[in-house]
Amino acid sequence: xxxxxxxxxxxxxxxxxxxxxxxxxxxxxxxxxxxxxxxxxxxxxxxxxxxxxxxxxxxxxxxxxxxxxxxxxxxxxxxxxxxxxxxxx
Numbered sequence: 609x610x611x612x613x614x615x616x617x618x619x620x621x622x623x624x625x626x627x628x629x630x631x632x633x634x635x636x637x638x639x640x641x642x643x644x645x646x647x648x649x650x651x652x653x654x655x656x657x658x659x660x661x662x663x664x665x666x667x668x669x670x671x672x673x674x675x676x677x678x679x680x681x682x683x684x685x686x687x688x689x690x691x692x693x694x695x696x697x
Contacts, residue, residue, distance in 0.1 A: 640678050647677020647685055654689065666692040 648669050655665040667673055667688045676684040 643681055644674045644678035647681075648674050650685055651677070651688075664696075666696065 651667050651669050651673060655667065659665055673688055676688060680687065
C-alpha cells in the first residue's frame with residue numbers, strides 16, 4: 609500500500625513537471641511566431657517607405673527573411689537591411 613502512494617506522488621510530480629515544460633515550449637513557439645509575423649510586417653512597411661523614396665525594394669519577404677526575423681528579432685531585421693545596403697553600394 610505504501611509503494612502505491614509513493615508511485616502516485618511521483619506520477620503526479622512528473623505530470624506537473626511535464627505541464628510546466630509544455631507551457632514554456634508553447635510560450636517560446638508563440639514568441640517565435642509573433643516575431644516572425646512582426647518582422648514580415650516591418651519588412652513590408654520599410655520596403656514601402658524605401659520604394660516611395662525612389663529606391664528599389666531592398667529585402668523581399670520569403671521564408672529565409674521571416675525565419676531570420678523570428679530567430680534574431682530586430683537585430684536580424686537590421687542585419688538583413690544592412691547586408692542589402694552593402695550589396696546595393
